[in-house]
Amino acid sequence: MSYQEFLAERDKIDYLIQQGYYIKNVRENLSGAFVEFELKMPDSSEKKDTTQILHIQNADARKYFSSLLIRQMKQAK
Amino acid sequence: MADLSINLAGIKSPNPFWLASAPPTNSGYQVQRAFEAGWGGAVWKTLGEPILNVSSRFAAVSFNGQRVMGFNNIELITDRPLEVNLKEIYETKKRFPDRAVVASLMVEPKREKWHEIVKRVEDVGVDGLELNFGCPHGMAERGMGSASGQVPELVEKQTYWVKEVAQTPVIVKLTPNITDITATAEAAVQGGADAISMINTINSLMGVDLDTWNTIPHVSGKGAHGGYCGPAVKPIALNMVAECARHPRIHVPISGIGGISSWKDAVEFMLMGATGVQVCTAVMHHGFRIIEDMIEGLNHYLDEKGIASVMDIVGKSVHKYSNWGGLDLNYKVVARINTDVCINCNKCYISCEDASHQCIDRLTDENGKEYLKVREEDCVGCNLCSIVCPVDGAIDMVEIPSEHPPMTWNERQAAISGLNSCNVDVK
Amino acid sequence: MNLSLSDLEKNFQEVEPGLTDREAIEEANRCLYCYDAPCIKACPTGIDIPAFIKKIASGNLKGSAKTIMLSNPVGASCARVCPTEELCEGACVLNHSTKPIMIGKLQRYATDWAIRNEEVLFEAGKKNGKTVAVVGGGPAGLSAARELARMGYTVTIFEAEKEAGGLNTYGIVSFRLPQKISFWEVNQVKGLGVQIRTNTKVGKDISAKELLDDYDAVVLAVGMGKVPMLGIEGEDLDGVYDAIEFIKETKTNPLTDKLVGKRVVVIGAGNTAIDGATCSVRLGAENVKILYRRTKEEMTAYDFEYEFAKQDGVEFRWLTAPKRIIGDENGKVTHIECVRMKLGEPDADGRRRPVPIEGSEFTMRVDVVIKAIGQTRHLDLIQEFGLEHDDGVVKVNPENYQTSNQKVFACGDVIFAKGQGEAMVVTAAQQGKEAAYAIHQYLTKAVSETA
Numbered sequence: 043m044s045y046q047e048f049l050a051e052r053d054k055i056d057y058l059i060q061q062g063y064y065i066k067n068v069r070e071n072l073s074g075a076f077v078e079f080e081l082k083m084p085d086s087s088e089k090k091d092t093t094q095i096l097h098i099q100n101a102d103a104r105k106y107f108s109s110l111l112i113r114q115m116k117q118a119k
Numbered sequence: 120m121a122d123l124s125i126n127l128a129g130i131k132s133p134n135p136f137w138l139a140s141a142p143p144t145n146s147g148y149q150v151q152r153a154f155e156a157g158w159g160g161a162v163w164k165t166l167g168e169p170i171l172n173v174s175s176r177f178a179a180v181s182f183n184g185q186r187v188m189g190f191n192n193i194e195l196i197t198d199r200p201l202e203v204n205l206k207e208i209y210e211t212k213k214r215f216p217d218r219a220v221v222a223s224l225m226v227e228p229k230r231e232k233w234h235e236i237v238k239r240v241e242d243v244g245v246d247g248l249e250l251n252f253g254c255p256h257g258m259a260e261r262g263m264g265s266a267s268g269q270v271p272e273l274v275e276k277q278t279y280w281v282k283e284v285a286q287t288p289v290i291v292k293l294t295p296n297i298t299d300i301t302a303t304a305e306a307a308v309q310g311g312a313d314a315i316s317m318i319n320t321i322n323s324l325m326g327v328d329l330d331t332w333n334t335i336p337h338v339s340g341k342g343a344h345g346g347y348c349g350p351a352v353k354p355i356a357l358n359m360v361a362e363c364a365r366h367p368r369i370h371v372p373i374s375g376i377g378g379i380s381s382w383k384d385a386v387e388f389m390l391m392g393a394t395g396v397q398v399c400t401a402v403m404h405h406g407f408r409i410i411e412d413m414i415e416g417l418n419h420y421l422d423e424k425g426i427a428s429v430m431d432i433v434g435k436s437v438h439k440y441s442n443w444g445g446l447d448l449n450y451k452v453v454a455r456i457n458t459d460v461c462i463n464c465n466k467c468y469i470s471c472e473d474a475s476h477q478c479i480d481r482l483t484d485e486n487g488k489e490y491l492k493v494r495e496e497d498c499v500g501c502n503l504c505s506i507v508c509p510v511d512g513a514i515d516m517v518e519i520p521s522e523h524p525p526m527t528w529n530e531r532q533a534a535i536s537g538l539n540s541c542n543v544d545v546k
Numbered sequence: 547m548n549l550s551l552s553d554l555e556k557n558f559q560e561v562e563p564g565l566t567d568r569e570a571i572e573e574a575n576r577c578l579y580c581y582d583a584p585c586i587k588a589c590p591t592g593i594d595i596p597a598f599i600k601k602i603a604s605g606n607l608k609g610s611a612k613t614i615m616l617s618n619p620v621g622a623s624c625a626r627v628c629p630t631e632e633l634c635e636g637a638c639v640l641n642h643s644t645k646p647i648m649i650g651k652l653q654r655y656a657t658d659w660a661i662r663n664e665e666v667l668f669e670a671g672k673k674n675g676k677t678v679a680v681v682g683g684g685p686a687g688l689s690a691a692r693e694l695a696r697m698g699y700t701v702t703i704f705e706a707e708k709e710a711g712g713l714n715t716y717g718i719v720s721f722r723l724p725q726k727i728s729f730w731e732v733n734q735v736k737g738l739g740v741q742i743r744t745n746t747k748v749g750k751d752i753s754a755k756e757l758l759d760d761y762d763a764v765v766l767a768v769g770m771g772k773v774p775m776l777g778i779e780g781e782d783l784d785g786v787y788d789a790i791e792f793i794k795e796t797k798t799n800p801l802t803d804k805l806v807g808k809r810v811v812v813i814g815a816g817n818t819a820i821d822g823a824t825c826s827v828r829l830g831a832e833n834v835k836i837l838y839r840r841t842k843e844e845m846t847a848y849d850f851e852y853e854f855a856k857q858d859g860v861e862f863r864w865l866t867a868p869k870r871i872i873g874d875e876n877g878k879v880t881h882i883e884c885v886r887m888k889l890g891e892p893d894a895d896g897r898r899r900p901v902p903i904e905g906s907e908f909t910m911r912v913d914v915v916i917k918a919i920g921q922t923r924h925l926d927l928i929q930e931f932g933l934e935h936d937d938g939v940v941k942v943n944p945e946n947y948q949t950s951n952q953k954v955f956a957c958g959d960v961i962f963a964k965g966q967g968e969a970m971v972v973t974a975a976q977q978g979k980e981a982a983y984a985i986h987q988y989l990t991k992a993v994s995e996t997a
Contacts, residue, residue, distance in 0.1 A: 109524075
């Protein structure tokens with residue numbers, strides 16, 4: 043079920059955003075999108091990886107992070 | 120009653136409906152009958168050196184019992200001497216001074232040949248010229264028609280030659296047998312065309328007889344490709360008109376041709392940028408009398424919309440036609456099946472299951488009655504189910520508000536590449 | 547029987563459903579759009595049928611309704627009551643290959659659209675200063691008035707009833723022809739500035755002389771009158787009805803349950819008899835029989851009316867004539883005595899004359915007797931106008947409907963001679979049009995002669 047795939051991938055994206063990550067880089071190839079997330083404030087007390095890479099395969103999830111990316115870039119301006 | 124009169128690059132007619140250059144405009148007798156019936160203009164069957172025709176010239180496709188969905192011909196241009204046609208043009212124009220009479224022309228790609236025919240034709244008082252760079256069969260083998268029309272340089276050069284002597288507006292008629300019609304359209308504009316018309320017919324072979332293995336139609340057991348037209352080609356023609364209408368360097372009026380059979384078709388072409396339309400196949404099927412409904416239907420449509428002049432609708436939909444990259448990826452529609460209207464043919468189910476995204480479920484209600492339901496979250500909004508559904512109102516495509524603002528492919532790619540280049544810059 | 551009044555009302559809703567949009571589109575696209583089509587010739591009003599159907603196919607519904615109503619000012623009613631299988635549909639070329647186009651139903655589809663959208667289809671012509679009185683606001687009168695108004699005449703219709711529309715308003719059962727259809731047609735005519743003076747009976751509320759004096763021309767389109775007397779004993783008993791009055795009652799007053807459970811016989815076998823019979827069934831009668839002194843062959847009702855009656859459970863007793871209606875001490879009908887008939891030599895009108903079989907009398911128990919043996923003529927009015935007539939049938943010049951008084955033109959049932967089968971609404975409409983054109987010719991000629 044593609045909707046389940048979408049939900050699962052969206053949750054992963056949302057989780058990282060909630061954890062203070064932002065989209066740093068996107069690489070797309072035959073396998074889909076590899077979205078690189080980076081912590082906004084890496085010096086927090088918790089031991090988090092400063093970067094995380096999600097492999098996004100679902101088409102709606104790829105639309106989803108794109109919309110988040112555009113929002114993120116608008117907010118940065 | 121709205122004002123139906125048009126002005127296409129200076130050619131005026133009392134309504135936007137012209138007969139296309141084709142068998143119905145072969146003679147003064149026919150064109151005058153058409154004008155009596157109410158046609159606003161006629162593009163005379165192409166003038167040039169009189170040709171010889173073969174016998175057995177037309178064929179048509181029937182689609183599921185409806186005749187003449189598509190039509191094909193291997194007839195060439197006029198087979199009568201120029202003087203005969205010119206005399207009839209003169210008489211026709213004299214009898215119907217308010218109608219547009221446009222002469223379609225085709226000669227060898229030589230400057231003096233074009234000069235000669237343009238002068239002679241304009242002498243009898245035509246309202247405009249249409250250069251036939253589109254005829255795909257027969258004439259093309261002799262370097263005329265679509266053979267010239269497929270080469271932008273030849274289009275430009277011949278248009279230029281015509282414009283050197285022409286006193287009346289020059290319309291260049293384009294062939295669809297080309298990868299990108301805007302290339303030849305632009306060449307015509309470069310050559311000085313006052314307007315362009317499209318489409319001429321599309322290369323076609325109508326069929327093969329299963330018993331004789333002859334082509335359809337055949338001439339003594341042999342066939343050659345013909346030119347395809349009629350309702351089946353309308354979407355192709357409409358796209359070509361729209362592509363030219365939205366092209367920034369093609370800024371001349373367009374005369375729309377291709378499968379126009381009713382006032383509704385005409386409205387569509389005009390919304391997509393045509394200043395008027397030309398009709399042939401529908402007349403070949405039903406006669407000139409179809410004009411009554413075309414004029415009346417257009418009139419009622421404009422009255423209902425409160426539009427005073429038909430010229431006011433020209434090009435009104437052009438800005439809505441864009442590149443794929445300009446479409447909103449976040450726009451979403453889903454199918455909704457109205458169980459009370461549905462007749463349970465399961466056509467939507469099988470088309471979705473086998474050919475789309477498997478999002479229709481076959482369910483049974485508490486009374487044991489089967490019904491169909493769309494899993495909207497899995498529906499991609501392809502429209503297939505509603506297209507195959509035989510009952511009006513049984514499937515609605517419903518807009519689902521998006522939680523995100525609109526985002527086109529172009530915007531997305533710009534964002535991603537902006538992000539990546541930013542990072543490159545930083546590091 | 548436990549029929550409630552609301553059940554009865556349901557029984558009087560239009561029986562035939564209209565075409566759905568899809569049915570109409572499919573059927574319209576099946577039409578061949580013949581040139582010089584036989585269906586046009588078969589239509590008494592000459593509607594350009596292929597054109598109106600093409601307009602349905604093209605989505606030009608207003609144009610379609612206009613094409614229909616232009617030729618036939620009561621085209622919405624005719625879409626429902628015309629014997630189409632004998633006219634347009636009977637002539638359809640597809641009878642020879644597949645099956646004929648449902649022309650009547652398509653005509654109804656287009657006119658229903660116009661009714662629903664409250665379309666005004668025509669405009670009055672520029673006033674020419676001439677006046678015409680139209681006596682009778684039925685199909686023929688409306689048709690004449692519509693055409694005269696379009697040509698610029700100032701037209702006044704004198705209508706004896708409360709509403710115009712004639713038989714379409716009062717004489718055809720609601721479940722075949724709802725009143726609102728007829729009213730829309732009346733309003734189309736009113737919309738052209740035609741004044742309709744209802745509740746105004748010429749000869750009583752206004753004299754024929756006044757019309758002749760005050761108007762440049764007169765159209766006499768009064769139709770026919772009541773059902774004549776059977777001329778048998780017991781005709782004045784309680785429970786004996788005039789079919790026309792009986793049907794009119796169901797179209798003007800709230801339905802009653804007085805027929806629930808009753809036994810009804812209808813005398814006659816024309817369309818009005820069928821209407822009387824099916825009306826009775828729908829009013830809850832337990833048993834309804836049609837008695838006809840001839841056979842099915844001579845019956846004048848249309849085939850589809852006959853089929854419709856059979857489906858409603860109406861029984862037919864051929865070669866049966868009423869001899870006497872019998873009542874009880876309170877003057878109520880209880881029985882009818884009938885006699886069996888056989889067909890003898892052809893009559894003056896060509897139909898074989900029925901002859902009673904002696905000694906074949908029999909009696910049936912009935913509660914209601916409905917008479918539907920034709921209609922009387924408005925003899926008094928015809929005489930008041932001083933017109934020549936044949937037994938109440940006004941004599942006209944068949945070329946132009948002019949009567950013996952050159953100012954008076956007659957059309958519709960008032961000139962319908964006996965023995966021609968059924969008078970059709972569509973014929974009356976055509977005669978109304980033609981009378982209007984004849985008046986125009988007469989009055990413009992008069993002008994050019996005096997000028």
